[in-house]
Every structure is written in C-alpha cells, then in structure tokens.
C-alpha cells in the first residue's frame with residue numbers, strides 16, 4: 309500500500325525570464341520560489357490502479373519523482389507497506405519500480421543488456437535476471453528487438469524496454485510517469501495490458517496520464533492534481549458521477565472549469 313500525505317516541493321527560480329507566461333501568472337510563484345507541489349495526498353491499496361490526472365504543469369511528475377525517491381520532499385510523508393520511504397530511501401528503492409518521463413536507455417547496449425544492468429544493480433543473480441527478462445519479454449512483447457542495440461529503437465520499443473527495466477526486480481509497487489505518451493495504439497495497449505497484469509498480482513500501480521479513455525479502462529481510483537494540490541481523490545465511479553458519466557466533464561469540474 310502507498311500512503312502519500314501533504315507532499316510539498318518548491319524550486320528556486322534561477323532565471324525568472326525563462327518562466328512561461330502561464331507560470332508567471334501561477335499563484336504557486338512566490339518570490340524567488342516556484343511551489344510546484346504544495347500539498348498532495350492520496351492512498352493506493354494493494355491491487356489498486358490509481359490514475360494521476362492534472363493539467364500540464366500541475367505537479368504530477370514532481371509528485372511521482374518524490375514517490376520514487378528521486379526528489380526529496382520539503383514536507384509530508386510517504387509510506388510504502390508501512391515503511392517510511394523518507395527515513396529509509398535505500399530500502400524503499402528496492403520496493404519501487406519507477407518509469408520516469410525520459411527512458412534514458414544506454415544506446416550502445418541492447419535492450420536485454422539495459423534491463424540486465426538494472427537487475428545487477430538490484431543485486432539479482434544471472435539466472436534470476438535471465439528468467440525475469442524472459443517473462444517480461446513475453447508480457448511486454450519485446451522478443452523481436454530485445455537483442456538489438458537500443459540506439460535505433462522506436463519510441464514504443466524504448467518505452468517497453470524502459471518499463472521492463474523499471475520492474476526487473478519485481479517491485480512491490482509500480483509508479484509510471486505517462487507510460488503511454490507518444491506510443492502507437494498497439495504499443496499503448498501492450499503497456500495497458502501490462503498494468504492489468506500487475507493488478508492481477510495485487511501490485512499497487514500509480515500512473516500519470518492525460519488519456520481519460522485509459523482511466524476508464526484501467527483505473528480503480530483517480531487523483532486529480534491542480535496547481536500543486538490534490539483536489540480530488542476517490543474511486544472511478546465517484547469521479548465518473550461528478551460529470552454524469554462523461555470523464556472530461558468530471559475532470560473539468562475538479563479543476564473548477566466549466567464542463
């Protein structure tokens with residue numbers, strides 16, 4: 309189970325001229341600091357898929373990076389299966405599978421080598437890594453390119469390899485930042501099927517997305533972030549009811565825009 313309470317993170321603005329027009333008007337800009345995440349809270353139980361929604365710049369990636377221990381929150385608590393992630397980040401990292409926005413594969417290595425390298429970093433032995441890659445190749449449909457150098461992979465190949473790499477160590481929880489962005493319909497479906505597979509294993513999954521059809525198809529729960537605050541957290545039925553069955557209306561209502 310993932311429990312996130314009152315997460316907060318701000319960044320010092322190094323060059324105010326580089327802020328977008330929207331950021332300059334954003335109430336989160338306070339003096340020299342941009343408060344990307346002001347207060348985000350949600351829970352995600354075993355076997356639950358939680359969809360993290362929010363307009364561009366709302367603070368989803370910043371939240372997920374805190375969850376994955378890549379960023380340290382200034383305030384708030386983060387607990388996974390009863391363990392305090394902020395007190396024991398090294399132990400927590402073993403329990404977390406995190407797909408970040410940038411796939412960051414090593415181009416000179418094959419897909420298999422990229423995945424295996426992460427397995428080694430997690431202390432897995434050769435046999436365990438081989439077995440796990442076989443399993444993931446089946447689940448994520450990697451067979452046709454697994455042994456090619458990743459520098460020439462398509463976006464879909466890169467993303468599926470990056471997902472395999474993120475979960476090579478069989479993590480207790482999985483966090484995915486926009487896992488289907490830029491993918492064609494088949495690759496996106498493979499990724500969604502993989503999330504469904506994680507659900508059958510009772511693995512909690514938190515993923516950010518702008519695709520409401522994915523939310524309808526997969527999510528048990530929805531959390532909406534708006535201007536750095538979680539403004540909605542409930543099950544899919546409650547989210548759907550807000551917009552009388554039209555999820556785009558529900559979304560707009562949570563961020564106080566007319567549907």
Ligand SMILES: Nc1ncnc2c1ncn2[C@@H]1O[C@H](COP(=O)(O)OP(=O)(O)OP(=O)(O)O)[C@@H](O)[C@H]1O
Nearest residue numbers: 319331342344362363364365366367368369370371
């Ligand atoms: N390292 C940083 N330094 C300064 N500002 C940052 C930094 N990281 C994020 N921000 C700002 O914080 C805000 C939230 O960013 P974040 O990437 O978390 O949003 P998001 O909800 O993931 O957006 P999108 O849907 O566009 O991916 C943005 O205005 C962004 O420019």
